[in-house]
Amino acid sequence: MTGAVGRTGSRVRRRVELGLRRLRASALPIVQCAVAAGLALYVAGDLVGHARPFFAPIAAVISLGLTLNSRVRRAAELVVGVSLGVLVGDLLIAQIGSGVWQLALVVALAMAIAVFTDGGTLIVAQAGASAVLVTTLLPPGETGGIDRCVDALIGGAAGILIAALIPVNPIRIVHREARRALDELVAVLHDVAVALRENDRDAASAALDRSRDTQPMIDEMRAAVRSASEVASVSPLRRPRRRMLQRYRELAERTDYAVRNLRVLTRRALTAIEDGEPVPDGLADTLDELGTAVGALIGELGVDGDRERARGAIRDAAHRAAALAEDPGLPYGPSAAVLVAQVRSIAVDLLQATGLDRAQAQQALRETP
Incomplete structure:
Protein backbone atom coordinates (compact mmCIF):
# COMPACT_ATOMS: atom_id res chain seq x y z
CA MET A 1 0.00 0.00 0.00
CA THR A 2 2.78 2.39 0.95
CA GLY A 3 4.62 1.55 -2.29
CA ALA A 4 1.53 2.31 -4.40
CA VAL A 5 1.04 5.64 -2.63
CA GLY A 6 4.70 6.46 -3.21
CA ARG A 7 4.44 5.65 -6.93
CA THR A 8 1.29 7.75 -7.23
CA GLY A 9 3.01 10.64 -5.47
CA SER A 10 6.00 10.29 -7.79
CA ARG A 11 3.77 10.41 -10.88
CA VAL A 12 1.98 13.49 -9.55
CA ARG A 13 5.31 15.22 -8.91
CA ARG A 14 6.50 14.40 -12.43
CA ARG A 15 3.28 15.79 -13.90
CA VAL A 16 3.60 18.96 -11.82
CA GLU A 17 7.25 19.36 -12.83
CA LEU A 18 6.38 18.80 -16.50
CA GLY A 19 3.56 21.34 -16.25
CA LEU A 20 5.84 23.89 -14.64
CA ARG A 21 8.46 23.39 -17.36
CA ARG A 22 5.81 23.93 -20.05
CA LEU A 23 4.58 27.02 -18.22
CA ARG A 24 8.10 28.48 -17.95
CA ALA A 25 8.69 27.82 -21.65
CA SER A 26 5.41 29.53 -22.60
CA ILE A 166 8.70 42.15 -26.03
CA PRO A 167 10.62 39.61 -28.11
CA VAL A 168 11.42 36.07 -27.09
CA ASN A 169 15.03 34.95 -27.35
CA PRO A 170 15.16 33.37 -30.85
CA ILE A 171 18.56 31.77 -30.28
CA ARG A 172 17.38 29.85 -27.22
CA ILE A 173 14.51 28.22 -29.10
CA VAL A 174 16.60 27.39 -32.17
CA HIS A 175 19.35 26.01 -29.94
CA ARG A 176 16.85 23.71 -28.23
CA GLU A 177 15.52 22.32 -31.52
CA ALA A 178 19.03 21.94 -32.97
CA ARG A 179 20.21 20.03 -29.92
CA ARG A 180 17.18 17.77 -30.05
CA ALA A 181 17.83 16.86 -33.71
CA LEU A 182 21.57 16.33 -33.20
CA ASP A 183 20.99 14.24 -30.06
CA GLU A 184 18.82 11.93 -32.14
CA LEU A 185 21.53 11.73 -34.81
CA VAL A 186 24.00 10.63 -32.13
CA ALA A 187 21.54 8.05 -30.79
CA VAL A 188 21.00 6.47 -34.22
CA LEU A 189 24.75 6.29 -34.87
CA HIS A 190 25.25 4.47 -31.58
CA ASP A 191 22.30 2.15 -32.31
CA VAL A 192 23.80 1.16 -35.67
CA ALA A 193 27.16 0.62 -34.01
CA VAL A 194 25.58 -1.76 -31.49
CA ALA A 195 23.77 -3.64 -34.26
CA LEU A 196 26.97 -4.12 -36.26
CA ARG A 197 29.01 -5.06 -33.20
CA GLU A 198 26.49 -7.70 -32.10
CA ASN A 199 25.39 -8.72 -35.62
CA ASP A 200 21.84 -8.05 -34.44
CA ARG A 201 19.27 -7.80 -37.23
CA ASP A 202 16.47 -6.63 -34.92
CA ALA A 203 18.65 -3.85 -33.52
CA ALA A 204 19.57 -2.73 -37.04
CA SER A 205 15.90 -2.73 -38.06
CA ALA A 206 14.98 -0.69 -34.98
CA ALA A 207 17.78 1.77 -35.78
CA LEU A 208 16.42 2.14 -39.31
CA ASP A 209 12.93 2.87 -37.98
CA ARG A 210 14.38 5.40 -35.58
CA SER A 211 16.34 7.12 -38.35
CA ARG A 212 13.14 7.49 -40.37
CA ASP A 213 11.45 9.14 -37.41
CA THR A 214 14.05 11.93 -37.28
CA GLN A 215 12.60 13.93 -40.18
CA PRO A 216 9.94 15.71 -38.08
CA MET A 217 12.71 16.93 -35.77
CA ILE A 218 14.61 18.34 -38.74
CA ASP A 219 11.45 20.03 -39.98
CA GLU A 220 10.85 21.56 -36.54
CA MET A 221 14.45 22.78 -36.46
CA ARG A 222 14.02 24.45 -39.84
CA ALA A 223 10.72 26.01 -38.72
CA ALA A 224 12.38 27.31 -35.55
CA VAL A 225 15.14 28.95 -37.62
CA ARG A 226 12.60 30.59 -39.95
CA SER A 227 10.51 31.85 -37.07
CA ALA A 228 13.54 33.10 -35.15
CA SER A 229 14.64 34.98 -38.25
CA GLU A 230 11.22 36.66 -38.33
CA VAL A 231 11.68 37.75 -34.72
CA ALA A 232 15.14 39.12 -35.50
CA SER A 233 13.79 40.99 -38.53
CA VAL A 234 10.94 42.77 -36.70
CA SER A 235 12.62 43.31 -33.33
CA PRO A 236 15.51 45.81 -33.10
CA LEU A 237 16.56 44.12 -29.85
CA ARG A 238 17.24 40.83 -31.64
CA ARG A 239 18.80 42.03 -34.88
CA PRO A 240 22.38 41.57 -33.62
CA ARG A 241 21.64 37.82 -33.49
CA ARG A 242 21.07 37.52 -37.21
CA ARG A 243 24.64 36.37 -37.84
CA MET A 244 24.22 33.55 -35.34
CA LEU A 245 20.88 32.62 -36.91
CA GLN A 246 22.56 32.33 -40.29
CA ARG A 247 24.90 29.74 -38.77
CA TYR A 248 21.94 27.83 -37.38
CA ARG A 249 20.26 27.99 -40.80
CA GLU A 250 23.31 26.32 -42.34
CA LEU A 251 23.40 23.82 -39.47
CA ALA A 252 19.76 22.86 -40.11
CA GLU A 253 20.44 22.38 -43.82
CA ARG A 254 23.50 20.20 -43.27
CA THR A 255 21.93 18.22 -40.45
CA ASP A 256 19.10 17.35 -42.82
CA TYR A 257 21.61 16.01 -45.37
CA ALA A 258 23.52 14.14 -42.68
CA VAL A 259 20.35 12.43 -41.47
CA ARG A 260 19.43 11.41 -45.01
CA ASN A 261 22.86 9.85 -45.47
CA LEU A 262 22.51 8.19 -42.09
CA ARG A 263 19.33 6.48 -43.29
CA VAL A 264 21.24 5.07 -46.27
CA LEU A 265 23.99 3.87 -43.93
CA THR A 266 21.45 2.25 -41.60
CA ARG A 267 19.69 0.44 -44.46
CA ARG A 268 23.02 -0.88 -45.72
CA ALA A 269 24.01 -2.02 -42.23
CA LEU A 270 20.75 -3.98 -42.04
CA THR A 271 21.43 -5.49 -45.49
CA ALA A 272 24.96 -6.52 -44.48
CA ILE A 273 23.67 -8.27 -41.36
CA GLU A 274 20.83 -10.01 -43.21
CA ASP A 275 23.13 -11.20 -46.02
CA GLY A 276 25.96 -12.19 -43.71
CA GLU A 277 28.42 -9.85 -45.41
CA PRO A 278 31.66 -9.21 -43.55
CA VAL A 279 32.33 -5.62 -42.54
CA PRO A 280 35.47 -4.15 -40.94
CA ASP A 281 35.66 -5.05 -37.25
CA GLY A 282 36.37 -1.47 -36.24
CA LEU A 283 33.47 0.09 -38.14
CA ALA A 284 31.18 -0.01 -35.12
CA ASP A 285 33.79 1.83 -33.07
CA THR A 286 34.13 4.36 -35.89
CA LEU A 287 30.39 5.05 -35.81
CA ASP A 288 30.60 5.54 -32.04
CA GLU A 289 33.49 7.92 -32.65
CA LEU A 290 31.43 9.84 -35.20
CA GLY A 291 28.62 10.07 -32.65
CA THR A 292 31.08 11.50 -30.15
CA ALA A 293 32.12 14.04 -32.78
CA VAL A 294 28.50 15.10 -33.18
CA GLY A 295 28.40 15.45 -29.41
CA ALA A 296 31.32 17.86 -29.67
CA LEU A 297 29.36 19.82 -32.28
CA ILE A 298 26.41 19.98 -29.88
CA GLY A 299 28.74 21.34 -27.21
CA GLU A 300 29.84 24.12 -29.54
CA LEU A 301 26.34 25.24 -30.55
CA GLY A 302 25.89 28.92 -29.92
CA VAL A 303 29.63 29.56 -29.92
CA ASP A 304 30.32 32.59 -32.07
CA GLY A 305 33.51 31.31 -33.60
CA ASP A 306 35.17 28.33 -35.29
CA ARG A 307 34.07 24.89 -34.14
CA GLU A 308 37.56 23.42 -34.32
CA ARG A 309 37.06 20.73 -31.70
CA ALA A 310 34.10 19.28 -33.55
CA ARG A 311 35.89 19.54 -36.90
CA GLY A 312 38.88 17.59 -35.66
CA ALA A 313 36.72 14.81 -34.21
CA ILE A 314 34.65 14.53 -37.40
CA ARG A 315 37.82 14.37 -39.53
CA ASP A 316 39.33 11.67 -37.32
CA ALA A 317 36.24 9.46 -37.58
CA ALA A 318 36.17 9.75 -41.39
CA HIS A 319 39.89 8.97 -41.68
CA ARG A 320 39.48 5.95 -39.43
CA ALA A 321 36.64 4.62 -41.58
CA ALA A 322 38.69 5.05 -44.75
CA ALA A 323 41.61 3.20 -43.19
CA LEU A 324 39.36 0.30 -42.21
CA ALA A 325 38.14 -0.09 -45.77
CA GLU A 326 41.71 -0.49 -46.98
CA ASP A 327 42.42 -3.33 -44.55
CA PRO A 328 43.29 -6.38 -46.71
CA GLY A 329 42.53 -8.81 -43.89
CA LEU A 330 39.07 -9.81 -45.13
CA PRO A 331 37.32 -9.92 -48.51
CA TYR A 332 34.69 -7.40 -47.51
CA GLY A 333 31.41 -7.42 -49.37
CA PRO A 334 29.86 -4.48 -51.23
CA SER A 335 28.11 -3.25 -48.10
CA ALA A 336 31.42 -2.40 -46.45
CA ALA A 337 32.31 0.05 -49.23
CA VAL A 338 28.88 1.67 -49.04
CA LEU A 339 29.07 2.00 -45.25
CA VAL A 340 32.48 3.67 -45.44
CA ALA A 341 31.27 5.98 -48.23
CA GLN A 342 28.27 7.01 -46.12
CA VAL A 343 30.49 7.74 -43.12
CA ARG A 344 32.47 10.04 -45.39
CA SER A 345 29.29 11.69 -46.73
CA ILE A 346 27.99 12.27 -43.21
CA ALA A 347 31.38 13.69 -42.24
CA VAL A 348 31.28 16.14 -45.17
CA ASP A 349 27.78 17.25 -44.13
CA LEU A 350 28.85 17.71 -40.51
CA LEU A 351 31.99 19.62 -41.46
CA GLN A 352 29.81 21.99 -43.46
CA ALA A 353 27.61 22.31 -40.38
CA THR A 354 30.67 23.69 -38.57
CA GLY A 355 30.93 26.52 -41.09
CA LEU A 356 33.12 25.09 -43.86
CA ASP A 357 31.94 25.12 -47.45
CA ARG A 358 31.81 21.85 -49.41
CA ALA A 359 35.22 22.27 -51.05
CA GLN A 360 36.85 23.02 -47.70
CA ALA A 361 35.14 20.02 -46.09
CA GLN A 362 36.31 17.67 -48.83
CA GLN A 363 39.82 19.08 -48.62
CA ALA A 364 39.83 18.54 -44.87
CA LEU A 365 39.09 14.85 -45.42
CA ARG A 366 41.85 14.53 -48.02
CA GLU A 367 44.45 15.86 -45.62
CA THR A 368 46.63 13.27 -43.92
CA PRO A 369 45.72 12.96 -40.24
Missing part, protein backbone atom coordinates in the same frame (compact mmCIF):
# COMPACT_ATOMS: atom_id res chain seq x y z
CA ALA A 27 5.45 32.34 -20.02
CA LEU A 28 6.69 35.06 -22.37
CA PRO A 29 4.36 34.13 -25.27
CA ILE A 30 1.45 34.20 -22.79
CA VAL A 31 2.46 37.70 -21.65
CA GLN A 32 2.79 38.78 -25.29
CA CYS A 33 -0.72 37.51 -26.12
CA ALA A 34 -2.24 39.18 -23.05
CA VAL A 35 -0.60 42.56 -23.70
CA ALA A 36 -1.37 42.45 -27.43
CA ALA A 37 -5.04 41.61 -26.76
CA GLY A 38 -5.38 44.53 -24.37
CA LEU A 39 -3.65 46.89 -26.77
CA ALA A 40 -5.82 45.79 -29.71
CA LEU A 41 -9.03 46.25 -27.71
CA TYR A 42 -7.93 49.72 -26.56
CA VAL A 43 -7.02 50.88 -30.08
CA ALA A 44 -10.11 49.46 -31.79
CA GLY A 45 -12.58 50.45 -29.07
CA ASP A 46 -11.26 53.63 -27.45
CA LEU A 47 -9.22 55.20 -30.24
CA VAL A 48 -11.01 54.08 -33.40
CA GLY A 49 -14.41 54.02 -31.72
CA HIS A 50 -15.83 50.67 -32.80
CA ALA A 51 -18.84 49.68 -30.71
CA ARG A 52 -18.09 45.93 -30.64
CA PRO A 53 -14.37 45.47 -31.35
CA PHE A 54 -14.34 41.83 -30.24
CA PHE A 55 -12.36 40.69 -33.27
CA ALA A 56 -9.36 42.94 -32.59
CA PRO A 57 -8.15 41.10 -29.45
CA ILE A 58 -9.03 37.76 -31.05
CA ALA A 59 -6.89 38.64 -34.06
CA ALA A 60 -4.02 39.71 -31.81
CA VAL A 61 -4.03 36.42 -29.90
CA ILE A 62 -4.33 34.31 -33.06
CA SER A 63 -1.53 36.20 -34.80
CA LEU A 64 0.82 35.55 -31.88
CA GLY A 65 -0.26 32.20 -30.47
CA LEU A 66 2.03 30.31 -28.08
CA THR A 67 4.63 29.43 -30.70
CA LEU A 68 7.09 31.39 -32.79
CA ASN A 69 6.11 29.70 -36.02
CA SER A 70 5.57 32.26 -38.79
CA ARG A 71 3.92 34.96 -36.71
CA VAL A 72 4.18 37.60 -39.43
CA ARG A 73 2.64 35.24 -41.98
CA ARG A 74 -0.06 34.25 -39.48
CA ALA A 75 -1.03 37.89 -38.95
CA ALA A 76 -1.17 38.52 -42.70
CA GLU A 77 -3.23 35.37 -43.32
CA LEU A 78 -5.62 36.39 -40.57
CA VAL A 79 -6.29 39.81 -42.07
CA VAL A 80 -6.62 38.47 -45.62
CA GLY A 81 -8.89 35.61 -44.56
CA VAL A 82 -11.21 37.82 -42.57
CA SER A 83 -11.40 40.43 -45.32
CA LEU A 84 -12.14 37.78 -47.94
CA GLY A 85 -14.89 36.18 -45.86
CA VAL A 86 -16.50 39.52 -45.09
CA LEU A 87 -16.33 40.64 -48.71
CA VAL A 88 -17.91 37.49 -50.09
CA GLY A 89 -20.51 37.40 -47.31
CA ASP A 90 -21.54 41.03 -47.65
CA LEU A 91 -21.80 40.88 -51.43
CA LEU A 92 -23.84 37.69 -51.58
CA ILE A 93 -26.05 38.02 -48.51
CA ALA A 94 -27.16 41.47 -49.64
CA GLN A 95 -28.41 39.85 -52.88
CA ILE A 96 -29.69 36.41 -51.85
CA GLY A 97 -30.65 36.90 -48.19
CA SER A 98 -29.72 34.66 -45.28
CA GLY A 99 -30.67 31.08 -44.53
CA VAL A 100 -29.32 27.54 -44.45
CA TRP A 101 -28.50 27.16 -48.13
CA GLN A 102 -27.24 30.74 -48.33
CA LEU A 103 -24.86 30.04 -45.43
CA ALA A 104 -23.56 26.87 -47.08
CA LEU A 105 -23.05 28.67 -50.39
CA VAL A 106 -21.25 31.67 -48.87
CA VAL A 107 -18.93 29.53 -46.74
CA ALA A 108 -18.07 27.22 -49.64
CA LEU A 109 -17.41 30.12 -52.00
CA ALA A 110 -15.31 32.09 -49.50
CA MET A 111 -13.16 29.05 -48.66
CA ALA A 112 -12.80 28.08 -52.34
CA ILE A 113 -11.56 31.57 -53.21
CA ALA A 114 -9.15 31.43 -50.25
CA VAL A 115 -7.74 28.08 -51.39
CA PHE A 116 -7.38 29.36 -54.95
CA THR A 117 -5.71 32.57 -53.80
CA ASP A 118 -3.18 31.16 -51.34
CA GLY A 119 -4.14 27.90 -49.66
CA GLY A 120 -2.78 28.89 -46.25
CA THR A 121 -4.64 27.07 -43.48
CA LEU A 122 -5.40 30.20 -41.50
CA ILE A 123 -6.63 32.15 -44.55
CA VAL A 124 -9.06 29.38 -45.47
CA ALA A 125 -10.32 28.94 -41.89
CA GLN A 126 -10.79 32.66 -41.28
CA ALA A 127 -12.51 33.17 -44.64
CA GLY A 128 -15.03 30.48 -43.76
CA ALA A 129 -15.52 31.72 -40.17
CA SER A 130 -15.98 35.33 -41.25
CA ALA A 131 -18.49 34.30 -43.89
CA VAL A 132 -20.45 32.49 -41.17
CA LEU A 133 -20.45 35.58 -38.95
CA VAL A 134 -21.59 37.85 -41.75
CA THR A 135 -24.37 35.45 -42.70
CA THR A 136 -25.68 34.82 -39.18
CA LEU A 137 -24.87 37.92 -37.11
CA LEU A 138 -24.48 40.96 -39.32
CA PRO A 139 -27.52 42.18 -41.26
CA PRO A 140 -26.74 42.98 -44.91
CA GLY A 141 -25.82 46.55 -45.59
CA GLU A 142 -24.51 47.36 -42.10
CA THR A 143 -20.92 48.49 -41.61
CA GLY A 144 -20.09 45.70 -39.17
CA GLY A 145 -18.24 43.75 -41.82
CA ILE A 146 -15.96 46.64 -42.68
CA ASP A 147 -15.34 47.31 -38.99
CA ARG A 148 -14.29 43.71 -38.50
CA CYS A 149 -11.75 43.96 -41.32
CA VAL A 150 -10.29 47.02 -39.59
CA ASP A 151 -10.32 45.15 -36.26
CA ALA A 152 -8.42 42.24 -37.82
CA LEU A 153 -5.83 44.67 -39.16
CA ILE A 154 -5.50 46.34 -35.74
CA GLY A 155 -5.20 43.00 -33.96
CA GLY A 156 -2.57 41.67 -36.37
CA ALA A 157 -0.57 44.90 -36.13
CA ALA A 158 -0.79 44.82 -32.34
CA GLY A 159 0.51 41.26 -32.31
CA ILE A 160 3.49 42.11 -34.51
CA LEU A 161 4.23 45.26 -32.48
CA ILE A 162 4.26 43.39 -29.17
CA ALA A 163 6.39 40.62 -30.68
CA ALA A 164 8.90 43.31 -31.64
CA LEU A 165 8.81 45.21 -28.32
